[in-house]
Amino acid sequence: MTSNNSDASTNTDTSSASSVTSSLGPLDLEKGQGTKEQSIEEIVASLGDTVGKTRVDNPKMSATGVDVFYADKQAIFGVDLDIANNEVISMIGPSGCGKSTLLRCLNRMNDTIPICKVTGELTLDGEDIYGRDTDPVLLRARVGMVFQKPNPFPKSIYENVAYGPRLHGLSRNKSELDDIVITSLRKAGIFEEVKDRLDAPGTGLSGGQQQRLCIARTIACSPEVILMDEPCSALDPIATAKIEELINELSENYAIAIVTHSMQQAARVSQRTAYFHLGKLVEVGHTADIFTNPRHELTEKYITGRFG
Amino acid sequence: MKQFNPEGHTNHQFDVELNDVKHKVMTMGGLVESMVSDGLEALLTMNTELGTKVCEDDKTVNKLELEIDRECTRILARRQPAASDLRMVLAIIKTISDLERIGDEAEKLGRISLQMAEETDMPHYYKDLRHLGDHVKTMLREALDAFTRMDVEAAFSTAAKDEAIDTEYANLSRLLISHMMEHPALLSHALNMSWCARSLERIADHACNICEYVIYLVEGRDIRHADLDEMRKQILPAKHG
Numbered sequence: 001m002t003s004n005n006s007d008a009s010t011n012t013d014t015s016s017a018s019s020v021t022s023s024l025g026p027l028d029l030e031k032g033q034g035t036k037e038q039s040i041e042e043i044v045a046s047l048g049d050t051v052g053k054t055r056v057d058n059p060k061m062s063a064t065g066v067d068v069f070y071a072d073k074q075a076i077f078g079v080d081l082d083i084a085n086n087e088v089i090s091m092i093g094p095s096g097c098g099k100s101t102l103l104r105c106l107n108r109m110n111d112t113i114p115i116c117k118v119t120g121e122l123t124l125d126g127e128d129i130y131g132r133d134t135d136p137v138l139l140r141a142r143v144g145m146v147f148q149k150p151n152p153f154p155k156s157i158y159e160n161v162a163y164g165p166r167l168h169g170l171s172r173n174k175s176e177l178d179d180i181v182i183t184s185l186r187k188a189g190i191f192e193e194v195k196d197r198l199d200a201p202g203t204g205l206s207g208g209q210q211q212r213l214c215i216a217r218t219i220a221c222s223p224e225v226i227l228m229d230e231p232c233s234a235l236d237p238i239a240t241a242k243i244e245e246l247i248n249e250l251s252e253n254y255a256i257a258i259v260t261h262s263m264q265q266a267a268r269v270s271q272r273t274a275y276f277h278l279g280k281l282v283e284v285g286h287t288a289d290i291f292t293n294p295r296h297e298l299t300e301k302y303i304t305g306r307f308g
Numbered sequence: 309m310k311q312f313n314p315e316g317h318t319n320h321q322f323d324v325e326l327n328d329v330k331h332k333v334m335t336m337g338g339l340v341e342s343m344v345s346d347g348l349e350a351l352l353t354m355n356t357e358l359g360t361k362v363c364e365d366d367k368t369v370n371k372l373e374l375e376i377d378r379e380c381t382r383i384l385a386r387r388q389p390a391a392s393d394l395r396m397v398l399a400i401i402k403t404i405s406d407l408e409r410i411g412d413e414a415e416k417l418g419r420i421s422l423q424m425a426e427e428t429d430m431p432h433y434y435k436d437l438r439h440l441g442d443h444v445k446t447m448l449r450e451a452l453d454a455f456t457r458m459d460v461e462a463a464f465s466t467a468a469k470d471e472a473i474d475t476e477y478a479n480l481s482r483l484l485i486s487h488m489m490e491h492p493a494l495l496s497h498a499l500n501m502s503w504c505a506r507s508l509e510r511i512a513d514h515a516c517n518i519c520e521y522v523i524y525l526v527e528g529r530d531i532r533h534a535d536l537d538e539m540r541k542q543i544l545p546a547k548h549g
Contacts, residue, residue, distance in 0.1 A: 264388055291390045293528030303390045306316040 044077045044280050051296045052285035056084040056272075060225055060255035061106060061129075061143070066120035068101050068110070068279075075101045078120070079281045081274060083225065088247060088256045090266035090287070093276035094307060099259045102276070103227050106257065107143035108136045124225070141168050144218035148230040150210030152202030152217070157194050160202040160213055161185060164221040180220055188216035189246050208239020215246065226250065228258040232265065244269050263303050267291045275299045314396060322387055326396065329379045333400055333407075336372040337452040339365060340410045344448060344511060347417030348441040351504060352434055356425045362418030369411035376404050392525070399525040403455065406514040406521075410448070413507040413514075420500050427497060433487060436480050437505060443473055444508045444515075451515035454522050464540045467519035470512050477509040 059082040068076035091099040171177040185191035190212040314326040350358035454462040
């Protein structure tokens with residue numbers, strides 16, 4: 001917890017003790033806008049504690065009291081969240097709510113941004129991933145990532161998938177490498193479409209195929225967790241459906257966290273849903289509950305399209 | 309306290325559609341309410357004109373049911389509502405099917421009134437039928453009010469009235485049975501009265517269902533087939549707390 005955050009929370013002590021529905025942000029927000037300008041910390045504090053169970057029985061990754069700053073600006077405020085094994089968790093919320101930032105913290109993608117500072121605890125199988133002994137390159141092999149835009153290397157389809165295993169020394173010889181490439185392509189549901197042209201450039205595939213190639217590339221490093229940052233936003237509905245089907249299959253073997261702007265997609269693919277607002281985790285719960293009966297008013301407003 | 313507000317969508321057209329369908333349900337509710345009132349009056353005053361009107365109104369109610377159903381289907385397909393919007397559409401789909409059934413029961417009252425219009429004697433149990441009918445009418449009106457205002461407290465207290473109406477119906481049935489034994493010649497007449505009492509009792513059941521949908525809509529809790537008092541304790545104190 002930052003000092004800012006705890007200072008602000010004392011201001012709203014009276015409201016934070018009461019029930020979920022009465023300690024709501026939006027009322028405070030509107031009041032604040034009418035009378036005096038509230039600081040972001042005050043607004044965040046007025047959101048109250050996270051609603052719902054942030055912890056699970058079989059956590060793969062855990063975030064505890066995570067704060068993230070970009071220079072002076074705080075992007076995430078004291079987030080507690082578990083990512084369970086063999087489960088898909090979707091993270092939703094308006095732009096700038098910190099969902100992507102949190103996702104990128106999970107495999108230390110934010111290391112590349114010099115002004116970014118992460119505090120609090122983030123663990124993978126109970127081990128601190130920001131610890132001194134943790135090699136971010138190895139971490140990223142265990143926690144893979146798929147990005148918004150398909151970004152295959154300007155190499156052949158085969159090389160795109162083989163790159164990671166080769167880098168991490170996952171194969172002893174060519175035939176083992178071939179096996180990894182074929183299995184990964186198959187798991188990503190694209191093998192049948194590309195088996196005759198593994199030497200063709202990956203960039204020559206269609207958008208949906210490229211994205212599945214990127215997923216194959218991620219799987220090839222045999223990760224334990226797959227992070228997806230809006231993996232379907234550049235794809236057509238058919239390619240999207242294929243990726244979603246794939247997410248469903250992959251969740252049997254991996255822990256998956258997906259950031260998406262499509263609420264319908266979150267509803268379709270995930271077992272748990274986390275709703276973020278202004279850098280705070282507002283509510284987390286079973287996807288079915290979040291989409292039929294959310295407990296926090298802000299969640300309700302967001303998923304019913306009542307913002308702005 | 310949880311509040312339901314069909315408005316406030318960023319996409320204003322969605323507000324318009326939800327409001328429109330809600331108003332249609334209220335119109336249908338109003339029509340059904342007047343049908344029950346007319347059907348009962350037709351029966352008790354041997355008013356054939358009112359009896360015919362009730363039978364005609366039933367067709368309008370059926371049309372409204374189809375129309376509202378179509379609109380709900382359209383909203384589901386085009387808007388993919390979530391959370392309270394989804395519960396609203398689901399509650400409406402269920403509510404209109406209960407309203408349509410109430411319409412059918414009211415139509416039965418009207419039809420029986422037409423059949424019995426020739427008979428002149430007014431046995432004393434008409435008083436009891438009117439009494440039961442008045443209670444059912446009140447309950448239906450309160451249920452529709454609870455729906456219009458999305459008022460959970462009113463929905464609970466209205467649903468609780470169903471039990472008293474069941475008792476009243478049982479009493480009236482006993483009265484009718486003893487009447488049948490005393491006057492076997494008037495058996496068919498008493499049997500008709502029994503059907504009417506049964507219809508009124510069913511109307512109260514449907515009104516009770518509507519109250520349950522209101523609670524589901526606002527609170528997101530399904531209280532059907534649960535202990536009413538228990539659910540009330542669970543839901544209402546939390547709101548006052």
